[in-house]
Amino acid sequence: MIDKIKELLGSEADSLLNYKAKFPKEKLHLPGPDFVDRIFAPSDRNINVLRNLQWIFNTGRLAGTGYLSILPVDQGIEHSAGASFAPNPDYFDPENIVKLAIEGGCNAVASTLGVLGMTARKYAHKIPFIVKINHNELLTYPNKYDQIMFAGVRQAYDMGAAAVGATIYFGSEESTRQIQEVSDAFAYAHELGMATILWCYLRNSAFKTKEKDYHVSADLTGQANHLGVTIEADIIKQKLPENNGGFTALNFGKTHKKVYSDLTSDHPIDLTRYQVINNYMGRAGLINSGGASGENDFAEAARTAVINKRAGGMGLISGRKAFQRPMEDGVKLLNLIQDVYLTKEVTIA
Template identity: 35%
Template sequence: MRITQKVRKILSNYEADSIGVKQNLARILMHGKLGGTGKMMILAVDQGFEHGPRAFAMTPAAYDPHYHYQFAIDGGMNAFAAPLGLLETGADTFLGAVPTILKINSGNSLFGNDNAPDQAVTASIDDALRLGCSAIGFTIYPGSDMSYEQIEELRELAAEAKACGLAVIVWSYARGALSKDGETAADIIAYGAHMACELGAHIVKVKLPTAHLEMKSAKSLYEKYVDVSTLSARVKHVVDACFNGRRMVIFSGGESKDVTSVLEDAQAIVAGGGFGSIIGRNFFQRPKAEALSMAHEVVEIFRQKR
């Protein structure tokens, strides 16, 4: 695998990591249609665990895990992220075809809104190694009453993963002691992203931030020093919060939206200096031909050719 100068520059920011970790980061960064550009587009399919099989009802072929593996390949993704059971179904069939990320904790929609937001650890580092994964993915909920326990779980799993040469991707979704608007507020998204970096994440996944400001203690500072007037400006602020771009931050596709909105999001991510997108429902809840066409357009935007 020949590594581009752009990817080498990104890897140079991970000064304390082993060659094994950097090799796995390089596998992700060098794979797919965006390979070598420093940008990423990752397919994430954990909605079956999170929301139930109803997530696949509008695209019946998507009940089959092999559909998602093949989509990640056909769509030119940098990597494919999913929970243990889904990855196990195609680990041999798609051996070496696309870097994989084991989503190592998960929640479910039966848990109930009256409980503190939390996820259970559903797989192990040994599972990630057995399946030949390049990275693990772990969700934290800053603001939840369970967040300190999650942070301690992440500390142990991240240390084990790094010792084994695996990269660590942290999904950082603020929940709990916040308003609904606060979960995607510019100050909260930046805080959650920064927290993930402080916890040792190599790659951070967050939602796209809105212009809303949640914390009273931060509002006056933001109004004076931080531009949150446009989505690209808010993306830039989140990148700044990730150690001034020394840690890669990618943005979730979120709930299903029209193609124009997905492409506008991608343009804002590029303009703000983000490293890419991690998309699930906005791909697999569409007819495959339409989803592949949209993936191609996102790639062109990230290549800054559109």
């Protein structure tokens, strides 16, 4: 498998597979078969949260490794159903979403209250459900960008979900309310015994300049992660960082020069490791998003998985690259991602 991974990485293969990270891996809490016992058992999470986390870790092709491959399909709301499902109309049918996650060997499927509720009695005991409880809807004109609650935590619990997921747009005008809403929701989810996953996204037009898009800078996304673990997200979903220096370029907030001199470099593995560092040194797992579908999906998926794994991350949550193609090909893409985490030659940098 390592030869196939090298082929997909192309000219970046040596740089990504042999790089030694700037910040030492020995200081991190890395994924492993004992992750729930090692990290969450000493925490304040109750027994049922531990059980649901263990169920997620013990499902699919990555079962027992401590790594995660999750299929997220909330794009019907976040990007519109037409934009998301027109490339493959089969996925207007919620059952096909769950089938793809099962056939693709995923640890869990994350989707809307409607999708998972429609299929719960048939599938909630077969694969862990993650109910996404808030969304950004795009039908208001002119568009507004705000995550609002679409579902209640109790509804997720009643359908047998293992976890709830939510998004916060850190940096937005609405972020204060979102932080409060999601913090309350996560506390209730933990009380009921469900795990919590937070989409820690940045949203502010000032974060995008003519030169760079700092919505994907390591320092700003790292701080978003740190806010996310503060409200007890068990797992953090974050975009793969593409640059750094958001705080200094935008001249706001507070940072330290050692963030850029000692903790990071321009290498993508170092940038991603800074995200892991902000997740309490990996005590809360980092899963990076797979991004939009395009012409080089398999190569991009392999690259993202290699960077995440070598940085000390916990896995990928990849949707459009998988469901915007025939199911057989979607399964192959998900399996490719999982193969990176199963390949021992891809080591922690």
